[in-house]
Ligand SMILES: [Zn+2]
């Protein structure tokens with residue numbers, strides 16, 4: 704899961720843009736929150752990081768931020784709808800940049816190596832709308848996490864089995 708980020712990349716973002724986003728959301732732009740958000744912005748959509756990953760990246764780039772601060776910043780950025788979060792596995796939360804334009808995507812997660820594939824599905828969207836209609840819910844979020852064993856892990860265990868026999 705740890706996507707490697709060159710330390711230099713962390714500097715390449717528009718401070719002005721971030722400030723605007725955070726000010727619009729009515730929150731104070733603390734350097735820590737800015738650093739956490741800009742890390743995701745530099746990586747771009749489709750990168751899924753745990754709090755530990757974020758902490759690791761920031762430390763690598765020379766930022767002294769505690770893990771507790773990272774957790775707090777992530778929680779806040781989710782509340783501000785700048786990041787999305789999902790429970791990849793029990794007790795393992797992943798965060799990613801929220802994608803604009805109402806684009807809904809889902810995740811297939813490998814239980815062994817955390818490899819993640821994103822996918823979109825009109826069928827799931829339509830089914831969610833049907834269910835919300837029937838139950839009288841106003842639909843606010845459609846996010847599905849499917850779990851399984853990825854191709855590479857399956858091939859690895861097949862190879863291991865054949866060397867044993
Ligand atoms: Zn995603």
Ligand SMILES: [Zn+2]
Pocket residue numbers: 813814815816817818852853854855856857
């Ligand atoms: Zn795997």
